[in-house]
Amino acid sequence: MKKLGFIDDTFLRFESRRQPLHIGTLMLFEPxxxxxxxxxxxxxxxxxxxxxxxxxxxxxxxxxxxxxxxxETKDFDLAHHFVHVALPKPGRIRELLAMVSRxxxxxxxxxxxxxxxxxxxxxxxxxxxxxxxxHHALMDGVAGMRLLLKSMSTxxxxxxxxxxxxxxPTKKSRTRNLPVPSPATGSLAALRSLAREHVNSVIPVLKExxxxxxxxxNRNPDFVFGGQAPRSLFNQxxxxxxxxxxxxxxxxxxxxxxxxxxxxxxxxxxxxxGGALRRxxxxxxxxxxxxxxxxxxxxxxxxxxxxxxxxxxxxAHLGTHLSDALQRMVAIKNCMDYNKAHLRKLSPDQSxxxxxxxxxxxxxxxxxxxxxxxxxxNVIISHVPGPRRTMYWQGAKLCGLYPASxxxxxxxxxxxxxxxxxxxxxxxxxxxxxVPQMQRLLKYLEDALVELxxxxxxxxxxxxxxxxxxxxxxxxxxKETTVALEN
Amino acid sequence: MKKLGFIDDTFLRFESRRQPLHIGTLMLFEPxxxxxxxxxxxxxxxxxxxxxxxxxxxxxxxxxxxxxxxxETKDFDLAHHFVHVALPKPGRIRELLAMVSRxxxxxxxxxxxxxxxxxxxxxxxxxxxxxxxxHHALMDGVAGMRLLLKSMSTxxxxxxxxxxxxxxPTKKSRTRNLPVPSPATGSLAALRSLAREHVNSVIPVLKExxxxxxxxxNRNPDFVFGGQAPRSLFNQxxxxxxxxxxxxxxxxxxxxxxxxxxxxxxxxxxxxxGGALRRxxxxxxxxxxxxxxxxxxxxxxxxxxxxxxxxxxxxAHLGTHLSDALQRMVAIKNCMDYNKAHLRKLSPDQSxxxxxxxxxxxxxxxxxxxxxxxxxxNVIISHVPGPRRTMYWQGAKLCGLYPASxxxxxxxxxxxxxxxxxxxxxxxxxxxxxVPQMQRLLKYLEDALVELxxxxxxxxxxxxxxxxxxxxxxxxxxKETTVALEN
Numbered sequence: 001m002k003k004l005g006f007i008d009d010t011f012l013r014f015e016s017r018r019q020p021l022h023i024g025t026l027m028l029f030e031p032x033x034x035x036x037x038x039x040x041x042x043x044x045x046x047x048x049x050x051x052x053x054x055x056x057x058x059x060x061x062x063x064x065x066x067x068x069x070x071x072e073t074k075d076f077d078l079a080h081h082f083v084h085v086a087l088p089k090p091g092r093i094r095e096l097l098a099m100v101s102r103x104x105x106x107x108x109x110x111x112x113x114x115x116x117x118x119x120x121x122x123x124x125x126x127x128x129x130x131x132x133x134x135h136h137a138l139m140d141g142v143a144g145m146r147l148l149l150k151s152m153s154t155x156x157x158x159x160x161x162x163x164x165x166x167x168x169p170t171k172k173s174r175t176r177n178l179p180v181p182s183p184a185t186g187s188l189a190a191l192r193s194l195a196r197e198h199v200n201s202v203i204p205v206l207k208e209x210x211x212x213x214x215x216x217x218n219r220n221p222d223f224v225f226g227g228q229a230p231r232s233l234f235n236q237x238x239x240x241x242x243x244x245x246x247x248x249x250x251x252x253x254x255x256x257x258x259x260x261x262x263x264x265x266x267x268x269x270x271x272x273x274g275g276a277l278r279r280x281x282x283x284x285x286x287x288x289x290x291x292x293x294x295x296x297x298x299x300x301x302x303x304x305x306x307x308x309x310x311x312x313x314x315x316a317h318l319g320t321h322l323s324d325a326l327q328r329m330v331a332i333k334n335c336m337d338y339n340k341a342h343l344r345k346l347s348p349d350q351s352x353x354x355x356x357x358x359x360x361x362x363x364x365x366x367x368x369x370x371x372x373x374x375x376x377x378n379v380i381i382s383h384v385p386g387p388r389r390t391m392y393w394q395g396a397k398l399c400g401l402y403p404a405s406x407x408x409x410x411x412x413x414x415x416x417x418x419x420x421x422x423x424x425x426x427x428x429x430x431x432x433x434x435v436p437q438m439q440r441l442l443k444y445l446e447d448a449l450v451e452l453x454x455x456x457x458x459x460x461x462x463x464x465x466x467x468x469x470x471x472x473x474x475x476x477x478x479k480e481t482t483v484a485l486e487n
Numbered sequence: 488m489k490k491l492g493f494i495d496d497t498f499l500r501f502e503s504r505r506q507p508l509h510i511g512t513l514m515l516f517e518p519x520x521x522x523x524x525x526x527x528x529x530x531x532x533x534x535x536x537x538x539x540x541x542x543x544x545x546x547x548x549x550x551x552x553x554x555x556x557x558x559e560t561k562d563f564d565l566a567h568h569f570v571h572v573a574l575p576k577p578g579r580i581r582e583l584l585a586m587v588s589r590x591x592x593x594x595x596x597x598x599x600x601x602x603x604x605x606x607x608x609x610x611x612x613x614x615x616x617x618x619x620x621x622h623h624a625l626m627d628g629v630a631g632m633r634l635l636l637k638s639m640s641t642x643x644x645x646x647x648x649x650x651x652x653x654x655x656p657t658k659k660s661r662t663r664n665l666p667v668p669s670p671a672t673g674s675l676a677a678l679r680s681l682a683r684e685h686v687n688s689v690i691p692v693l694k695e696x697x698x699x700x701x702x703x704x705n706r707n708p709d710f711v712f713g714g715q716a717p718r719s720l721f722n723q724x725x726x727x728x729x730x731x732x733x734x735x736x737x738x739x740x741x742x743x744x745x746x747x748x749x750x751x752x753x754x755x756x757x758x759x760x761g762g763a764l765r766r767x768x769x770x771x772x773x774x775x776x777x778x779x780x781x782x783x784x785x786x787x788x789x790x791x792x793x794x795x796x797x798x799x800x801x802x803a804h805l806g807t808h809l810s811d812a813l814q815r816m817v818a819i820k821n822c823m824d825y826n827k828a829h830l831r832k833l834s835p836d837q838s839x840x841x842x843x844x845x846x847x848x849x850x851x852x853x854x855x856x857x858x859x860x861x862x863x864x865n866v867i868i869s870h871v872p873g874p875r876r877t878m879y880w881q882g883a884k885l886c887g888l889y890p891a892s893x894x895x896x897x898x899x900x901x902x903x904x905x906x907x908x909x910x911x912x913x914x915x916x917x918x919x920x921x922v923p924q925m926q927r928l929l930k931y932l933e934d935a936l937v938e939l940x941x942x943x944x945x946x947x948x949x950x951x952x953x954x955x956x957x958x959x960x961x962x963x964x965x966k967e968t969t970v971a972l973e974n
Contacts, residue, residue, distance in 0.1 A: 017504065017594065041576050080728060080919065083589065084582075088573040088608055089528050102570065106593045107504065111726030111920050121575055239598030241567060432567065433598050 001062060001069040004137065009068055011136040012061070018240040019408050020107045022114070023141060024133040025148065026100050026246060026427065028400035029393060031126065032156055040121040040128050043394055044084045047119065050164050051078040056138045057166035060113050068137075073113060080112055081166065087122035096123065100131050101244040104404050104429065108135050117165070127399070132165065141297075141384045141403060141416065152391040152398060159392035204346055208354045211342070221331070222338035224315040227365045227374055230288035233281065234413045235375040238431035245439040246402035248423035249449060257452045261326075263333045265419060266383050268452065270294065270336065271329035273381055273415055274318035275448030276441050278328075281320070283440070291317040291331075295377040295411075298343060312354075314339040315377060325451040379413045380405070386418040386425070402427035413438070488549060488556040491624065496555055498623040499548070505727040506895050507594045509601070510628060511620040512635065513587050513733060513914065515887035516880060518613065519643055527608035527615050530881055531571045534606065537651050538565040543625045544653035547600050555624075560600060567599055568653065574609035583610065587618050588731040591891050591916065595622050604652070614886065619652065628784075628871045628890060628903065639878040639885060646879035691833055695841045698829070708818070709825035711802040714861055717775035720768065721900045722862040725918035732926040733889035735910035736936060744939045748813075750820045752906065753870050755939065757781065757823065758816035760868055760902055761805035762935030763928050765815075768807070770927070778804040778818075782864040782898075785830060799841075801826040802864060812938040866900045867892070873905040873912070889914035900925070 004012070015021045031039045059070040087095045099120065108114045114135035121128050134144055150168045153159040162168075215223035229235075249272075251265075258265045273294070281287040297313045316335045319328035346354055365371050382405060391398040402425045403416035412431040417424055426445060430438040491499070502508045518526045546557040574582045586607065595601045601622035608615050621631055637655045640646040649655075702710035716722075736759075738752075745752045760781070768774040784800045803822045806815035833841055869892060878885040889912045890903035899918040904911055913932060917925040 018596075018598075038576070044575075077919075083585075084575045085586070086573045086575040086609060088531075088571045089525070098570075099572070105596075107727065109505075109592075109727040111505075111728065122573060240594065240596040241598065432564075 001071045002059075004068045004070065008137045012068055014408075015107075018238055020105070021137070021406055021408075022108055022133045022135045023144065023406065024100070024104050024131060024404035025144065026096075026244075026400070026402040026404060027130045027132075027148070027393075027398060028402075029128055029130065029396035030399050031128070031396045032392070035126075035396075039396075040084075040119065043128075044119055046394075047082060047164050048078065050167050051076060053078070053081075053113070053166045054169050056170065057081070057113055057115055059138075061110050077112065080109075081116050082164075083116060083118045085118050085120050087120060089122075091122045091124040093123075096120065096129055097244055097246060100404060101242055101432070103131060104133065104244055105240060105242050108133065114138055115166070128396070130393075131404075133404075136406065141382060141405070145384050145386060145418065148401075149387055149391065152387075152393045154389050154391060156392045156395065156397075160395045162394075164394075204350050205353050205357070208342060208346065208350075209357055212357075220338075222334045224293055224317050224335060227371075227376060228290075228315075228317075229293035229375050229378045230290040231373050231375050232288050232292060232378050233284065233286045234378050234430075234435060235410045236412060236434050237409050238407055238412045239433040241432040242404075242407060243430055243432040243435070243438050244404050245428045245442050246400070246426060247442040247445070248400055248425050249445065251419060251422055251424055253449060253453065254424055257449070257456065260456050261329065261333075263329070264336075265424075267329065267333045267336055268449075269383060269417055269419075269424065270296075270316060270318065270332045270381060271325070271452060272445050272448040273379075274320055274328050274332060275325055275451060276444035277318060277379065278320040279444045279447070280438075280441055284436070287320065290321060292320045292378040293317050294379050294381040296339075297380070297382045312343075314343060316381075318379075325448065326455040329452060375410060377411070379415065380411060382414070382416040384416065384418050386420040388421045390421075401425045404429045407431055415441075488558045489546075491555045491557065495624045499555055501895075502594075505725055507592070508624070508893055508895075509595055509620045509622045510631065510893065511587070511591050511618060511891035512631065513583075513731075513887070513889040513891060514617045514619075514635070514880075514885060515889075516615055516617065516883035517886050518615070518883045519879070522613075522883075526883075527571075527606065530615075531606055533881075534569060534651050535565065537654050538563060540565070540568075540600070540653045541656050543657065544568070544600055544602055546625075548597050564599065567596075568603050569651075570603060570605045572605050572607050574607060576609075578609045578611040580610075583607065583616055584731055584733060587891060588729055588919070590618060591620065591731055592727060592729050595620065601625055602653070615883070617880075618891075620891075623893065628869060628892070632871055632873060632905065635888075636874055636878065639874075639880045641876050641878060643879045643882065643884075647882045649881075651881075691837050692840050692844070695829060695833065695837075696844055699844075707825075709821045711780055711804050711822060714858075714863060715777075715802075715804075716780035716862050716865045717777040718860050718862050719775050719779060719865050720771065720773045721865050721917075721922060722897045723899060723921050724896050725894055725899045726920040728919040729891075729894060730917055730919040730922070730925050731891050732915045732929050733887070733913060734929040734932070735887055735912050736932065738906060738909055738911055740936060740940065741911055744936070744943065747943050748816065748820075750816070751823075752911075754816065754820045754823055755936075756870060756904055756906075756911065757783075757803060757805065757819045757868060758812070758939060759932050759935040760866075761807055761815050761819060762812055762938060763931035764805060764866065765807040766931045766934070767925075767928055771923070774807065777808060779807045779865040780804050781866050781868040783826075784867070784869045799830075801830060803868075805866075812935065813942040816939060862897060864898070866902065867898060869901070869903040871903065871905050873907040875908045877908075888912045891916045894918055902928075 011021045036042070053076050055072070056070065058072055058076050060073045062069045062071040085099070087099060103118060108116065114137065115133065117130065117132045119128070119130055123129065132148070139147065147168060147170060148165055151162050151165045153162055212223065212225065214220075216225070254265050254268050254272075257268045274292070277292055278287060281292075294316050295313050296316050316332060316339065319331040322328045322331060342354075365374055382403075384403065386401055387398070400423070401418045401420065403418055404427050405414045405416045407414055407429055412434040414429050415426065416429075417426050419425075426442070428438060428441055432438075498508045523529070540563050542559070543557065545559055545563050547560045549556045549558040572586070574586060590605060595603065601624065602620065604617060604619045606615070606617055610616065619635070626634065634655060634657060635652055638649050638652040640649055699710065699712065701707075703712070741752050741755050741759075745755045748755075761779070764779055765774060768779075781803050782800050783803050803819060803826065806818040809815045809818060829841075869890075871890065873888055874885070887910070888905045888907065890905055891914050892901045892903045894901055894916055899921040901916050902913065903916075904913050906912075913929070915925060915928055919925075
């Protein structure tokens with residue numbers, strides 16, 4: 001039996017009926033060569049033989065005196081975890097996304113290890129899909145991505161010999177987890193021990209807090225803290241129903257914009273989100289005057305482990321008050337540069353404490369109702385690095401890797417991106433009731449990218465294009481949108 | 488806005504993460520004549536036009552000061568409620584039951600009207616299926632059955648003109664519901680008003696209680712009360728995962744046994760359950776010495792309404808301590824005859840109060856732990872009358888109607904039967920973790936029926952068969968098992 005770390009445990013404690021806290025990933029695969037018609041049935045049969053689950057896939061939750069532990073299960077029941085399903089006709093991406101939207105809503109059963117994998121057949125174009133959901137208490141997005149990639153290979157033949165994700169041996173993190181205060185040992189004693197263990201964190205964190213206060217005083221536009229966000233459509237109580245939408249955007253096109261403006265791909269992607277959200281909210285006459293604020297999870301993992309949660313977060317405003325696409329991106333870039341400079345000074349634990357302190361004004365506001373127009377943050381935007389080469393799984397080529405992350409009360413929209421060498425795969429998950437017609441964001445993201453590309457063109461119609469803008473324009477027709485709108 | 492009745496409300500209050508309280512029905516249909524290959528796709532398109540939901544299908548839950556109300560929803564979202572899905576290959580009944588097992592686990596979202604209907608294509612034999620789930624707070628099994636049948640016709644062509652179940656106008660019950668004690672008016676006052684309204688119930692109920700006490704004193708073997716049941720495998724906390732199994736048994740064969748022994752089909756069916764449960768528990772070396780006790784819901788509906796819950800219940804022992812099939816059935820028959828004679832003396836409300844009083848010894852035992860070997864009851868067995876003629880829905884013939892009912896903590900197994908003119912359709916739902924390999928019960932039910940049929944044969948090999956046993960034997964090869972085992 002192993003006690004859960006603090007953040008892992010938090011994901012269990014905050015779960016509720018309307019708010020399941022698992023994360024999902026939808027993967028699209030293309031069988032290679034002369035694939036037989038019963039490729040997926042054969043694959044199903046093969047995977048059903050793989051019932052030697054490794055940790056954490058064989059660990060179930062045990063509660064003793066209110067404390068959570070992971071315990072190896074003795075009666076591992078693969079048929080509960082591995083499920084073969086099919087899309088109804090006509091088997092478009094639309095039907096796939098409708099199915100994932102539904103399946104993502106269901107809670108994982110705590111009587112079993114907290115994961116389930118769906119092998120999905122019936123796509124009209126001959127591809128097949130895998131949707132896997134894992135409780136966030138088991139791992140964060142970066143750990144999950146690494147684990148999935150360990151079941152794949154850059155070589156088609158080798159991929160046939162690799163075990164499925166649940167049989168892959170995982171690496172434990174070498175970072176010590178924050179201990180969970182235990183009622184058994186007395187919560188005061190636990191808090192003391194927590195403080196003692198993190199005494200080294202105090203000085204850099206205090207420095208950071210002093211700098212934050214100076215920034216608030218000086219109204220530094222690049223400093224964003226929790227509670228600065230304007231109340232918006234996305235910040236309401238959520239229903240238990242989700243809508244999932246996903247699409248791929250060309251990595252070379254995004255990279256061309258980043259290179260042209262000497263910024264990062266992450267900043268371009270945030271600018272695309274800012275542009276898309278601005279337009280979505282304008283359609284509904286719901287755009288706040290102040291810029292939307294994104295909570296941006298930051299991995300603080302410093303090794304190649306694949307377990308638990310090692311995440312902190314920062315805030316970025318999304319420039320949604322600016323009508324000019326380039327101005328919007330520059331504002332976002334300045335804000336993110338500020339964040340990165342400050343995060344670099346902190347250790348993983350320190351950045352977590354500093355993140356928590358930045359939440360304080362917003363949390364106080366939520367309790368006191370001092371400023372009813374403000375909320376902690378508007379939307380979660382997370383960017384997870386994906387594979388940099390073509391990957392194969394069980395004899396099929398990976399052609400899409402779309403994350404379906406968390407939606408919580410007052411955080412009804414979550415945009416998560418996985419960047420691969422050829423495409424940035426975007427997965428958007430939202431409360432179906434609170435965020436109407438959310439799938440429009442997919443098109444608006446593309447439009448926002450085009451807008452940014454257009455800023456690279458010289459303004460006059462007669463002027464000659466620059467080198468970088470030419471290459472971008474040349475690339476645009478080559479864009480291949482692998483996943484389309486959901487109903 | 489309409490306040491919920493007491494029993495309806497109870498189904499909402501007692502719902503929990505591991506214990507969703509909706510009821511489901513799986514229906515099998517056979518397209519008639521030269522059905523086109525895209526029959527189900529066409530049907531899906533047609534049903535997607537039907538978005539004029541009638542009550543209760545357009546009512547969502549509203550909570551005001553802790554009180555539940557139904558309120559007509561303004562933004563009815565058919566795509567949330569009506570879902571088109573498909574079975575994976577090879578599309579056997581096994582795949583269908585695996586899907587229903589999974590889908591039945593999910594909670595209904597209280598932000599929407601509490602129902603969902605799945606149209607399921609991909610059965611290898613050309614049939615298709617419908618699985619509908621409705622929260623038990625909306626209606627009981629009898630009401631649900633009537634409502635489903637109102638969307639069907641005995642005439643193939645007429646069936647094409649009928650609206651889907653969610654557009655069928657429903658009849659309200661004329662019986663006044665028990666009022667819900669309201670914290671707003673003060674719970675003491677509410678209890679007083681409850682007592683005043685039911686003052687007429689007191690005398691017959693007191694008579695019934697006196698008779699019950701006499702029966703306990705005299706150790707009347709036909710009188711069963713809550714708390715008499717032996718602790719068994721089925722009486723543990725449940726997981727959130729279910730297994731659903733279903734099969735049809737020949738109505739003429741069951742009726743032949745009932746006629747031969749001048750008893751009811753219901754008694755024969757209970758005897759089949761007793762026999763099957765005895766064998767299932769013996770396999771696992773888990774058969775208690777004392778007979779298992781079934782809680783048997785009894786409809787107290789006295790009109791043709793299709794809303795709310797109008798149910799009471801009684802207890803029956805299942806003779807599982809007896810190795811002889813006929814002795815077992817006689818014991819069950821005596822017990823049920825006793826129950827019926829006593830229920831006949833009571834009004835619907837009185838029978839509910841009397842049922843609650845019979846629960847008292849068991850409830851007291853659960854609280855005090857006085858007799859740790861005893862539990863309230865072992866298994867719920869419910870028998871709902873189904874259609875007596877061949878029915879058609881949307882141009883297809885109904886060929887199976889399998890209920891998937893409730894599983895609750897300490898009640899991990901539920902057997903519900905719907906009797907039609909040609910088949911008795913049995914749906915068994917159980918906690919997947921607590922009740923291992925539950926699908927064996929399907930075969931054991933058939934074996935138990937054969938055992939009862941065999942008792943109708945004269946004992947010696949040389950003796951001539953009686954008329955009734957001949958007809959039964961002749962019928963046996965004609966039995967058609969429409970639904971087979973699940974994995």
